Amino acid sequence: MAENPLQIFEKLDPNLLKLVNDTRTFAFSDGALPRKFKILVAMALDASQGTVEGVKALAQLALSAGATKEEIMEVVMVAQYICGVGCVYVSARALKDVL
Secondary structure: OOOOOOOOHHHHOHHHHHHHHHHHHHHOOOOOOOHHHHHHHHHHHHHHHOOHHHHHHHHHHHHHOOOOHHHHHHHHHHHHHHHOOHHHHHHHHHHOOOO
16 A cells, blocks of 8 residues: 555644544444445545545555455446546556556
8 A cells, every 4th residue: 555645744743643543533434334335435536536546545445345346446437427537537547556
């Protein structure tokens, strides 16, 4: 997995890093939606925002949470339908080394 881009905050502002990490833990916890699905939603959102590294990291996280290649590709398809073909290009760059 790529280096955490927020690692710099260990030095600059550990409290901010803790807040972000605690929020991530809360957001991706099992609830009404399983953790895997929440990660896939986040991946679609990153694809829609053009965040290649985010898609890559979240795809890897989704796989480790039990997602399949087929589920990841369906998420890309939904993101493309809602947000446009740019999601496909972002996902292609992100997923080339993941899937």
